Amino acid sequence: MMGELIYFLRFQIKQLKAGTFISQTKYTTDMLKKFDMDKAKPVKTPMPTIGHLDLDGDGKAIDQKVYRSMIGSLIYLCVYRPDIMLSVCMCARFQANPKECHLMAIKRIFWYLVFTPNLGLWYPKGSTFTVHGYFDLDYAGCRVKQKSTSGTCQFLCRSLVS
């Protein structure tokens, strides 16, 4: 397999005149099929606006193995899908003791992926090669332990790099 960079580590890369587009469309559809979600009804958002989950000690316990493999698949998808990063990390906190409400939150992410399987990152041809950083913080937002959630993103010219 030698030649122009097209498909690599399960990323699809399109090198166009105006820039480069990277997506994980094939990975997304394969993953949806694997978890039997490809026929699910699409949802436009990855989580509800009041999306904070709690431990839900009385909830019905579910299979930890399935839950963890879902999280694992989604984390790899986060590489070029920062839009689901927050929701996935939120669900990942409850891996030790997953309940039915956590599984529903994960399914919500899958439904969102059914709606948007083609999203990816767009790296345009830039003019200035400078670094911009953005930062946001949710102070003591976690319902379980009052911990804060923070997030950063860095742009190299107009391309998201981390």
Added chain:
Amino acid sequence: MIGTKWVFRNKEDEYGVVTRNKARLVAKGFTQIECLDFGETYAPVVRLESIRILLAFAAHHDFKLFQIDVKSAFLNGSLSETVYVEQPLGFEDPHHPHHIYKLGKALYGLKQAPRAWYDCLKDFLLKQGFEIGKVDPTLFTRKSIMIFLYAKYMLMILYLVVLMQTSVMNLVGS
């Protein structure tokens, strides 16, 4: 001494049709004993941030990126330890059925195979005038050529990606 096993795989294309049948001899690495059969096993894997920075950099400068795949990469790494393996199933010597093989090069499944391959490739690239990345040891750079090294342990396939910019490619790109 380490046992060996044949692994058979069907390769499918994107529509799920079987295109190739592959057979690969692997070593039973789980029977290896530390210090005796292997020493260091750590091998660096690329950081995803490096890929993204490189892609952003390439897009910004209008470079065209290319990829290379090294076939059965792990078999190229040479071993610093002496490792003995059993005769592969179906290929036993009828005259000497109890003899064993001494490995000269790494085999898939050996614990030190990824590291051996990384060392092998590193030596080669350094000899070619590349410089090793300070933060990411899988990024090799040379003036006007950049190389990334990837090891995918799940499939034990190693991707070597050569990303190069030449004036000809620039003409094609723009």
